[in-house]
Amino acid sequence: MNRTAIQDIRSVSRDSKNKLRLWLRLLSTARRVEAELRERFRLQFETTLSRFDVMAALARHEDGLKMSALGGLLRVSNGNVTVVVQRLEKDGLLIRAPLAGDRRAMLVRLSERGKIAFIEQAREHEKWITELLREIPEEDATLIEQGLSNVAFKTNVNVAEEEIK
DSSP, X not given: OOHHHHHHHHTOOHHHHHHHHHHHHHHXXXXXXXXXXXXXXXXXXXXXXXXXXXXXXXXXXXXXXXXXXXHHHHTOOHHHHHHHHHHHHHTTSEEEEEETTEEEEEEEEEOHHHHHHHHHHHHHHHHHHHHHTTTSOHHHHHHHHHHHHHHHHHXXXXXXXXXXX
């Protein structure tokens, strides 16, 4: 690194450094919580967080979703969605059927068994989140949520309201 590059790094504003620290803290915290959730889903339900995410998306769309819409909602590739959907279908937790009028498209929705399993998992998921974040006062949780929503809006990061409800 040449002298100019080092001087440039040192001259980064305090505001920029604070934002960088904030980003790193958000990332590390989210990763730790996510790792704990993955482990709890594995131990308690012998399932994965990815499977839960797919079931959660389908629970919000009782009429089902096209595979491509499901991938878009979850922000994952169609290939990743297909793998998870195939496993859930094999376990009897969802139903996959051709979409009327479009032989190439598949519509997926939770089966009755899948709805029951999801309700049980969602209840535990909510308890786990409450437990993991128990040290955060309600007022702080509200401020953090509002702040992150503001960041998403100002950076044009599309956060669908249904994702957080």
